[in-house]
Amino acid sequence: xxxxxxxxxxxxxxxxxxxxxxxxxxxxxxxxxxxxxxxxxxxxxxxxxxxxxxxxxxxxxxxxxxxxxxxxxxxxxxxxxxxxxxxxxxxxxxxxxxxxxxxxxxxxxxxxxxxxxxxxxxxxxxxxxxxxxxxxxxxxxxxxxxxxxxxxxxxxxxxxxxxxxxxxxxxxxxxxxxxxxxxxxxxxxxxxxxxxxxxxxxxxxxxxxxxxxxxxxxxxxxxxxxxxxxxxxxxxxxxxxxxxxxxxxxxxxxxxxxxxxxxxxxxxxxxxxxxxxxxxxxxxxxxxxxxxxxxxxxxxxxxxxxxxxxxxxxxxxxxxxxxxxxxxxxxxxxxxxxxxxxxxxxxxxxxxxxxx
Amino acid sequence: xxxxxxxxxxxxxxxxxxxxxxxxxxxxxxxxxxxxxxxxxxxxxxxxxxxxxxxxxxxxxxxxxxxxxxxxxxxxxxxxxxxxxxxxxxxxxxxxxxxxxxxxxxxxxxxxxxxxxxxxxxxxxxxxxxxxxxxxxxxxxxxxxxxxxxxxxxxxxxxxxxxxxxxxxxxxxxxxxxxxxxxxxxxxxxxxxxxxxxxxxxxxxxxxxxxxxxxxxxxxxxxxxxxxxxxxxxxxxxxxxxxxxxxxxxxxxxxxxxxxxxxxxxxxxxxxxxxxxxxxxxxxxxxxxxxxxxxxxxxxxxxxxxxxxxxxxxxxxxxxxxxxxxxxxxxxxxxxxxxxxxxxxxxxxxxxxxxxxxxxxxxxxxxxxxxxxxxxxxxxxxxxxxxxxxxxxxxxxxxxxxxxxxxxxxxxxxxxxxxxxxxxxxxxxxxxxxxxxxxxxxxxxxxxxxxxxxxxxxxxxxxxxxxxxxxxxxxxxxxxxxxxxxxxxxxxxxxxxxxxxxxxxxxxxxxxxxxxxxxxxxxxxxxxxxxxxxxxxxxxxxxxxxxxxxxxxxxxxxxxxxxxxxxxxxxxxxxxxxxxxxxxxxxxx
Numbered sequence: 001x002x003x004x005x006x007x008x009x010x011x012x013x014x015x016x017x018x019x020x021x022x023x024x025x026x027x028x029x030x031x032x033x034x035x036x037x038x039x040x041x042x043x044x045x046x047x048x049x050x051x052x053x054x055x056x057x058x059x060x061x062x063x064x065x066x067x068x069x070x071x072x073x074x075x076x077x078x079x080x081x082x083x084x085x086x087x088x089x090x091x092x093x094x095x096x097x098x099x100x101x102x103x104x105x106x107x108x109x110x111x112x113x114x115x116x117x118x119x120x121x122x123x124x125x126x127x128x129x130x131x132x133x134x135x136x137x138x139x140x141x142x143x144x145x146x147x148x149x150x151x152x153x154x155x156x157x158x159x160x161x162x163x164x165x166x167x168x169x170x171x172x173x174x175x176x177x178x179x180x181x182x183x184x185x186x187x188x189x190x191x192x193x194x195x196x197x198x199x200x201x202x203x204x205x206x207x208x209x210x211x212x213x214x215x216x217x218x219x220x221x222x223x224x225x226x227x228x229x230x231x232x233x234x235x236x237x238x239x240x241x242x243x244x245x246x247x248x249x250x251x252x253x254x255x256x257x258x259x260x261x262x263x264x265x266x267x268x269x270x271x272x273x274x275x276x277x278x279x280x281x282x283x284x285x286x287x288x289x290x291x292x293x294x295x296x297x298x299x300x301x302x303x304x305x306x307x308x309x310x311x312x313x314x315x316x317x318x319x320x321x322x323x324x325x326x327x328x329x330x331x332x333x334x335x336x337x338x339x340x341x342x343x344x345x346x347x348x349x350x351x352x353x354x355x356x
Numbered sequence: 357x358x359x360x361x362x363x364x365x366x367x368x369x370x371x372x373x374x375x376x377x378x379x380x381x382x383x384x385x386x387x388x389x390x391x392x393x394x395x396x397x398x399x400x401x402x403x404x405x406x407x408x409x410x411x412x413x414x415x416x417x418x419x420x421x422x423x424x425x426x427x428x429x430x431x432x433x434x435x436x437x438x439x440x441x442x443x444x445x446x447x448x449x450x451x452x453x454x455x456x457x458x459x460x461x462x463x464x465x466x467x468x469x470x471x472x473x474x475x476x477x478x479x480x481x482x483x484x485x486x487x488x489x490x491x492x493x494x495x496x497x498x499x500x501x502x503x504x505x506x507x508x509x510x511x512x513x514x515x516x517x518x519x520x521x522x523x524x525x526x527x528x529x530x531x532x533x534x535x536x537x538x539x540x541x542x543x544x545x546x547x548x549x550x551x552x553x554x555x556x557x558x559x560x561x562x563x564x565x566x567x568x569x570x571x572x573x574x575x576x577x578x579x580x581x582x583x584x585x586x587x588x589x590x591x592x593x594x595x596x597x598x599x600x601x602x603x604x605x606x607x608x609x610x611x612x613x614x615x616x617x618x619x620x621x622x623x624x625x626x627x628x629x630x631x632x633x634x635x636x637x638x639x640x641x642x643x644x645x646x647x648x649x650x651x652x653x654x655x656x657x658x659x660x661x662x663x664x665x666x667x668x669x670x671x672x673x674x675x676x677x678x679x680x681x682x683x684x685x686x687x688x689x690x691x692x693x694x695x696x697x698x699x700x701x702x703x704x705x706x707x708x709x710x711x712x713x714x715x716x717x718x719x720x721x722x723x724x725x726x727x728x729x730x731x732x733x734x735x736x737x738x739x740x741x742x743x744x745x746x747x748x749x750x751x752x753x754x755x756x757x758x759x760x761x762x763x764x765x766x767x768x769x770x771x772x773x774x775x776x777x778x779x780x781x782x783x784x785x786x787x788x789x790x791x792x793x794x795x796x797x798x799x800x801x802x803x804x805x806x807x808x809x810x811x812x813x814x815x816x817x818x819x820x821x822x823x824x825x826x827x828x829x830x831x832x833x834x835x836x837x838x839x840x841x842x843x844x845x846x847x848x849x850x851x852x853x854x855x856x857x858x859x860x861x862x863x864x865x866x867x868x869x870x871x872x873x874x875x876x877x878x879x880x881x882x883x884x885x886x887x888x889x890x891x892x893x894x895x896x897x898x899x900x901x902x903x904x905x906x907x908x909x910x911x912x913x914x915x916x917x918x919x920x921x922x923x924x925x926x927x928x929x930x931x932x933x934x935x936x937x938x939x940x941x942x943x944x945x
């Protein structure tokens with residue numbers, strides 16, 4: 001059994017053997033315990049520790065469930081298997097008192113185990129079922145396939161128009177970068193815009209790697225962006241819709257998310273730049289807009305309180321959007337024709353932020 | 357002229373029935389079917405009761421064609437002697453037992469004759485009766501109608517037949533009817549009748565189902581004795597006629613011999629108070645009768661004799677109700693609350709009630725009320741009935757039930773069963789569907805219902821605590837052992853001893869209700885002695901001596917007591933789970 005997991009089981013067992021009420025301790029995973037780490041430039045959990053003592057039925061049950069998860073991981077280890085989080089949720093049907101109430105519960109508990117053991121869930125043979133991002137651009141990488149062989153491919157020449165789909169595990173034992181010829185990575189929120197840039201051959205013209213993050217990016221997408229930035233030393237530029245939810249996509253890529261603050265170091269890319277759509281773009285380019293909904297306004301106000309947005313650029317943009325009361329989509333740029341985004345908007349904005 | 361009078365008279369009986377169908381309860385096909393079953397079953401129960409027979413009654417409802425139904429009711433009662441059958445069923449008998457003061461179900465004759473008449477009017481079919489008494493070697497089979505014109509039985513045929521029962525009566529009628537299910541149905545009537553008559557067994561066969569309701573009590577109820585009327589129950593006119601029948605006797609003797617609870621001593625006092633010491637009945641004036649009547653009304657007599665009443669009884673009611681509602685898996689049954697005898701207008705009455713709580717009884721609906729008068733279920737006219745009114749006027753919020761609309765039934769998972777037994781039930785109408793809201797009855801009901809309410813409050817509080825208690829026990833009995841064994845199996849080590857952890861986690865004296873028993877376990881580290889007091893409609897106490905750590909004992913209290921009481925123990929609250937600390941005031945009792 002994995003030593004870190006074994007240590008945790010041993011600690012629970014020893015406490016019981018000593019006649020103590022067993023407990024698990026982990027960093028508090030709420031918004032109040034998120035601190036900015038100056039050294040790495042990302043947001044991480046602070047020092048607040050919560051202890052879950054088995055003197056309460058609910059905490060005791062969660063300890064029992066953790067033991068079941070660890071036993072299950074051990075079993076998978078022995079059989080060389082992995083499981084999706086959803087599969088584990090269904091497998092827990094047979095765990096009696098350790099059965100999960102919902103998949104949210106089992107996902108959360110898997111993250112708790114990550115926080116406690118500082119193992120990644122992939123190392124615990126658990127994986128999400130959501131697919132990773134698509135990538136198009138002149139980069140050559142190799143991927144370990146099911147047969148255990150390294151498969152080499154170029155993400156521009158060896159793929160179709162949908163690009164290369166990255167697997168859930170993008171750690172070096174699975175994916176390695178061989179060579180590349182790009183100046184920057186452009187992470188794009190929507191599929192429509194990704195397809196527009198692909199059709200307009202923006203990757204070739206601007207020597208860029210296009211990554212379709214598919215809305216709120218998955219862990220593997222963020223991890224891939226993090227590795228591209230760290231290992232290839234290419235800047236990351238984020239291109240989203242102009243609304244409060246898209247701002248959060250950027251924050252998650254750049255600074256990390258509250259849920260995954262224990263692994264911000266490997267997921268977040270604090271040097272990422274936001275190219276647009278900004279609130280000021282709406283006026284500057286006279287973009288077609290929609291009215292902010294009540295939920296949008298609420299989200300913007302919450303962002304003003306969010307430590308991740310506590311810098312002048314974001315304060316300004318959020319305040320401006322609230323003032324306008326409007327939001328705009330990436331594809332609103334089509335107002336000026338299909339080539340406007342690639343010929344004018346992006347070159348102009350990228351020049352301003354200094355990427356090109 | 358002379359020829360016309362009997363003719364007119366004959367028509368008037370038929371008209372009387374037609375015009376009074378509603379009064380007698382035969383106003384719709386649905387109700388007619390219901391009333392037919394009810395009248396026959398009530399007669400069977402009364403007949404068995406008179407002879408101390410444990411009733412076994414079979415009711416069969418068959419759909420003959422379209423809206424025609426055959427109703428057959430058979431009993432193991434005494435049967436009716438051959439000579440009396442025709443008159444018993446074929447004449448509308450008015451008030452044959454009017455002067456006897458005793459609790460009975462029916463009006464003796466009117467109801468079943470009405471059913472026979474209704475059947476013959478709607479389908480043209482005669483009624484069949486089979487009877488066997490203990491004096492006859494064979495049974496007799498009657499086919500008969502009622503001659504409406506003459507108000508006389510019209511027997512088509514009588515023949516002996518061999519019936520392999522000791523005694524019994526069976527009646528079969530074909531009538532136009534409508535069979536419904538649910539509220540106010542034949543099934544509901546039989547089910548409720550079984551609740552009020554736990555000494556009876558019923559077999560009900562409907563076109564789509566068969567139901568057997570087996571008696572839950574094996575002793576027949578005490579046969580109520582007939583008594584003289586109580587002085588508070590007599591009207592002025594009745595008083596005067598009783599006196600005139602005894603004109604030559606001394607007043608003192610007339611009073612003491614014709615009324616219950618009047619001794620010659622009391623009679624003297626009354627005569628004194630009414631200034632009649634030297635009076636003679638023959639010379640008494642209207643004014644003097646009025647004074648006497650008023651004196652009698654205001655005089656504090658002993659309460660009427662209770663022996664003329666036949667309440668269901670606490671034990672029988674509890675057994676009956678717990679048997680009848682078992683399939684709802686209720687969480688608790690209250691203790692029966694019995695009060696009385698009370699008196700209204702000289703008529704004694706007692707009230708019995710019991711509540712069933714929780715389980716599958718709907719939580720968000722008004723409480724279900726089951727009303728009974730002299731062991732007969734009342735299914736119609738709930739809104740105008742004293743029982744419903746009394747329940748609605750209790751302020752249920754103080755007993756933990758919500759009552760969104762004042763003076764309406766409260767909401768909650770509760771069934772309340774109320775039985776009023778009296779020598780005279782003041783019905784709101786001849787159809788005997790609802791009890792009139794007589795002030796004395798409403799007051800007595802209020803007292804009984806408050807006793808029920810206090811128990812419901814205890815049950816609600818217990819239910820709230822129950823999940824907390826069960827959670828604690830599931831922690832120590834299931835979850836902690838599972839953690840220990842899982843951790844041990846992963847590490848391939850021996851299972852740890854979790855008893856020290858249990859006493860750390862619990863650290864209390866834990867009371868738990870398990871299958872109708874109350875257990876107490878000492879989860880502290882020291883031996884404990886304490887008193888346990890259950891307080892509900894009654895109060896019971898048990899002393900626990902030297903309960904050792906981890907020792908568990910079962911206390912003696914009955915399920916009825918446990919269900920309906922708050923549990924107190926002579927220990928501080930912080931040491932208790934599932935019980936409250938005994939307040940100072942009960943400690944030295």
